[in-house]
Amino acid sequence: MTTSGPAREAWLEMVALFTGEENQQSFLTAAASLALTPSAFRALLGFGDEEAPAMRELAEKWHCDPSYVTGIVDQLEQRGFAERRPHRSDRRVKIVSLTEAGASARQAAKLRLSEPPAALRSLSVADARALRDLLRKATAALPV
Amino acid sequence: MTTSGPAREAWLEMVALFTGEENQQSFLTAAASLALTPSAFRALLGFGDEEAPAMRELAEKWHCDPSYVTGIVDQLEQRGFAERRPHRSDRRVKIVSLTEAGASARQAAKLRLSEPPAALRSLSVADARALRDLLRKATAALPV
């Protein structure tokens, strides 16, 4: 609870950027442009490049109830972005994977959301690079 | 849509910090510790140090319906954090202000949420200062 001033101040700047009008709006319009609810859009973004997960694993990852995962995956499936298939050895389990369309929609969405807010765009390339490097240094210092 | 790489990469790092488990959890537990729903907690944080606003102004600021503001302010009032009083000249209008308890709860919550995530805490003071300064430079460059 007693972190040195500068880190605290830096964090407050980031929070302001993230919670700001510009970023919030950009997220919502990106979701709407795919005709997905914000939750389903977040889910789409949440699919990694790893192994396709079981429904139950998604529930854990997203900290929500399995019944809710059913609804979200239904939505993605209806939009043609995901599909279920039974697990090889245990037919109770259903594996969820992105379709071709889902993977490319996710990719496009990530690109779109990676567009930084105006404040960051105002930095010189050198400054932006310095900023990026400091942030990477910070996250690289973490265990795991 | 075509921002230079480093700014984009810096932004992705920030997004990861913000949407990460650590920060999300910290917000939710801070809200729960005041027995407020996430929305009401956000509202408490959203009160500025400016003039006390009318209900209608809060609805605009929060981009929600006036009827919803009623519910949120009810909640804050029940917790003893806010109070309504009629506008001086127009008795249709209600002015909302934080109570003493509300202001200090807000202050404490802001302090608590300004605690940066572990990654940022790992930076040296010099690095943290450099990071903060770059972010301030970015936001300062904006119109308004």
Place this chain on the structure above:
DNA sequence: TATTGTTATACTCTATAACTATA
């Protein structure tokens, strides 16, 4: 019997519509 996912149902959050009081 225990577990995975779904369906049926209920609860919470937020908005729309009807209403009251004031202008």
Place this chain on the structure above:
DNA sequence: TATAGTTATAGAGTATAACAATA
């Protein structure tokens, strides 16, 4: 008549409980 806020109500979003299929 028009506007600020509230109340009544309806619609999303999310969870809990009962269920079917598989282990």
